[in-house]
Amino acid sequence: xxxxxxxxxxxxxxxxxxxxxxxxxxxxxxxxxxxxxxxxxxxxxxxxxxxx
Numbered sequence: 001x002x003x004x005x006x007x008x009x010x011x012x013x014x015x016x017x018x019x020x021x022x023x024x025x026x027x028x029x030x031x032x033x034x035x036x037x038x039x040x041x042x043x044x045x046x047x048x049x050x051x052x
Contacts, residue, residue, distance in 0.1 A: 005051075006020070009037075009047075012042055
């Protein structure tokens with residue numbers, strides 16, 4: 001089953017400013033995922049981790 005998760009920027013001074021929403025399959029990816037996405041506050045591609 002796919003679940004909706006939020007990805008927050010790890011490089012911002014205030015965490016949680018840049019948030020992306022995506023889905024993941026919990027059976028295939030039980031751990032937190034990390035992706036490189038564009039952060040409009042940092043103004044560059046930064047690491048975004050799954051927040052709970």
